[in-house]
Amino acid sequence: MANKLLRDHPQRIELNNEVHARPPVAVRRPARVTYVASYADAAEAESELDLLSELARDHGAAPPEPGATHYELALTESRLRWERHTEFSRYMLIADADGTEPFESSAISTLPADWISRLPGEAMVATNVALVAGNVDASKYEELSRQYFSGHPLIGGALANGAASALTDLRIREDGFSRLLVFNGSMSPRQAGRMIQRILEIDTYRVMALLALPVARELTPFLLRSETELADVTNTLLQEGETDEAQLLNQLTRLQASLENRQSVNNFRFGASAAYSDIIDRRIAELREERLEGLQTFQEFTERRLAPAMNTCEVVAKRQESVSRRAARATQLLSTRVGVGRAKQNQELLSSMNRRAAFQLRLQQTVEGLSVAAITYYVVSLIDYLAESLALIDDSLEPRIITALSIPVVALIVALGVRTVRKQLTRTTDG
Numbered sequence: 001m002a003n004k005l006l007r008d009h010p011q012r013i014e015l016n017n018e019v020h021a022r023p024p025v026a027v028r029r030p031a032r033v034t035y036v037a038s039y040a041d042a043a044e045a046e047s048e049l050d051l052l053s054e055l056a057r058d059h060g061a062a063p064p065e066p067g068a069t070h071y072e073l074a075l076t077e078s079r080l081r082w083e084r085h086t087e088f089s090r091y092m093l094i095a096d097a098d099g100t101e102p103f104e105s106s107a108i109s110t111l112p113a114d115w116i117s118r119l120p121g122e123a124m125v126a127t128n129v130a131l132v133a134g135n136v137d138a139s140k141y142e143e144l145s146r147q148y149f150s151g152h153p154l155i156g157g158a159l160a161n162g163a164a165s166a167l168t169d170l171r172i173r174e175d176g177f178s179r180l181l182v183f184n185g186s187m188s189p190r191q192a193g194r195m196i197q198r199i200l201e202i203d204t205y206r207v208m209a210l211l212a213l214p215v216a217r218e219l220t221p222f223l224l225r226s227e228t229e230l231a232d233v234t235n236t237l238l239q240e241g242e243t244d245e246a247q248l249l250n251q252l253t254r255l256q257a258s259l260e261n262r263q264s265v266n267n268f269r270f271g272a273s274a275a276y277s278d279i280i281d282r283r284i285a286e287l288r289e290e291r292l293e294g295l296q297t298f299q300e301f302t303e304r305r306l307a308p309a310m311n312t313c314e315v316v317a318k319r320q321e322s323v324s325r326r327a328a329r330a331t332q333l334l335s336t337r338v339g340v341g342r343a344k345q346n347q348e349l350l351s352s353m354n355r356r357a358a359f360q361l362r363l364q365q366t367v368e369g370l371s372v373a374a375i376t377y378y379v380v381s382l383i384d385y386l387a388e389s390l391a392l393i394d395d396s397l398e399p400r401i402i403t404a405l406s407i408p409v410v411a412l413i414v415a416l417g418v419r420t421v422r423k424q425l426t427r428t429t430d431g
Contacts, residue, residue, distance in 0.1 A: 024197055025072075025081050026189035030097035033129035033196060034108040034177075037090045037204045040121030045084055047120045052082060055115060078110040087208065087272065088124060092197075102130030102181055103148055125204045126172075129180045129196055136165040136183045138293050145169070148181060157297040158290040159195050163187045165292060166199055170301070178203075198283045202298060205276040205283070206306055212273035213309045215266055216316035222262065223316070226323050229255055234330055237337070245338045252334055256327040263324055270317040277310045372418055376411040383410070 009015075027033065040048070052071055053063035064071040069084040078095035093107035106128045108116065136144075136156075145154050149169040156167035165183045172178050180199060184192050233248055233255075284299045291297055383406045387399035 024190055024194040025079070025092065025094055027094055027131055027193040027196055028096075028189045029131050029133045029184045029192065030099070031129075031131040032095045032097050032105065032107040033131065034093040034106050035090065035125065035127045035129065035200045036108075036123060037088050037125040037207075038119065038121030039088050039124045044120035045089065048082070048084070048089055051115065051118060055080070055111075075110060078107050080111075088204070089121060090125075090204065091119075092200075097130070097132075102132055103128055103179060106177070123176065124207050125200070126177045127180055127200060127203065128177045129182060129200070131182045131184055131192060131196065134183055135185045136167065136292070141167075141292075141294060144181065148179060154295055155298060155301045156295050157287070157292055157299075159287050160187060160191065161288050162290060164192070164195060166195070166298075167295075168199075170203065195287065198286055199298070202280055202283045202302065205280045206302065209273045209276035209280065209306065210309055212269050212313040215269050216313045219262065219266060219316055219320060223319055223323055226255060226259060226327070230323065230327055230330060233334075237330075237334065245334065245341065249331070249334050249338055252327065252331045256324070256331050259320070259324040259327055263320055266317075266320065270313055273310065273313050277306070280306065372411060372415045375414045375418075376407065379410045379414065380407050 049064055049066070049068065052073070055075075056063040056073055059073065059075055061073055064082075071082045073080045073082075078093045081092040081094070083090050093110065095107040095110055108128075130148075141154055144167060145151055149167075149171070150173070152169035152171055154167050154169055156165060158165050163184075163186045165185070166180060167183075168178065168180045170178060180196075182192070182196060182199075187195065229251075233252055236248060280302060284302060287298065289297055289299055380403060384399060384403040387402040391399045
């Protein structure tokens with residue numbers, strides 16, 4: 001054996017086996033198939049594994065592994081196939097028809113009723129399939145409709161380049177199941193299993209895709225109100241004169257938050273709907289369907305019934321995104337306008353402060369001048385008292401002359417002192 005050049009990635013085996021994990025089930029004719037797709041969240045998936053483990057123990061089989069997303073179990077009278085998908089789980093039971101008439105009995109009857117009643121989730125799709133041998137005769141469409149589909153108009157086509165044919169009315173009967181009648185002309189068991197699975201997947205993904213339609217319908221009035229409110233705000237901004245910009249900004253912020261909340265909640269639903277629609281297109285192409293005279297094909301029915309709903313969802317999703325972007329732009333513009341207004345107010349405030357500072361400077365200079373005069377007056381008064389006292393000792397001294405000569409000297413010294421103190425204070429403040 002050749003040596004490996006590289007180490008295996010930890011998930012190499014798991015990822016490689018994933019493509020082989022869900023091979024199509026072989027269905028031999030004649031057969032009964034019951035298919036159920038249940039809408040269940042991740043928490044309910046754990047209880048599904050517990051129920052499957054219980055059923056496996058009752059039949060002496062190995063239970064599914066923890067965290068498994070698919071499992072197959074051979075029962076006494078049927079085979080059970082379980083698969084877990086992102087939003088739903090699907091169960092497929094395959095049993096022999098035992099030569100009975102189509103739909104006389106269903107494969108789900110091979111499961112214990114108590115076990116079925118404990119299944120989690122809510123049914124989205126439930127279909128009983130009858131696989132019979134032979135080819136369908138166009139002259140018997142009306143008879144088949146009356147016999148198995150309560151006289152409803154049939155939908156169907158020739159499959160796999162004429163190797164089989166399938167008929168259904170896509171209606172839910174009183175027992176909660178719809179019906180699918182498949183005529184197998186020359187398909188192998190594996191090929192029959194693939195064809196049945198594709199038709200059932202088309203029905204499943206059609207219903208799952210339509211989950212977005214109620215969301216789109218509920219969202220439309222909200223978007224209309226949001227667009228009207230946004231238009232009112234922008235019209236107010238266009239009007240001349242003063243407006244309460246803070247109030248408008250608050251209104252726009254609330255509107256944008258509401259839009260963002262709706263978008264975050266609905267984005268997954270719209271995205272999943274588009275993904276399901278793409279899967280439906282691929283599954284229809286894989287059918288290699290040909291027209292049966294007088295019947296509407298699966299492709300025609302899907303395009304006419306599903307396409308308008310998907311277009312509605314797509315338009316609403318784009319409209320939601322558009323309104324959200326416009327609200328964001330309006331909020332940004334108003335924020336810029338508020339910022340410019342505040343900058344203008346700040347500039348006016350600074351100008352006012354500058355004028356006030358200049359006034360205070362002039363007032364301070366006036367006060368400084370008065371202070372110099374007052375200090376000079378008091379200092380000269382002291383010198384006058386001192387000169388008069390000295391004149392009592394020496395008669396040659398003239399107190400008035402001494403006082404008069406001291407005035408300019410004292411005034412100059414005081415002025416220089418005040419100026420020096422002011423410079424020191426200014427330097428300290430600037431530092």
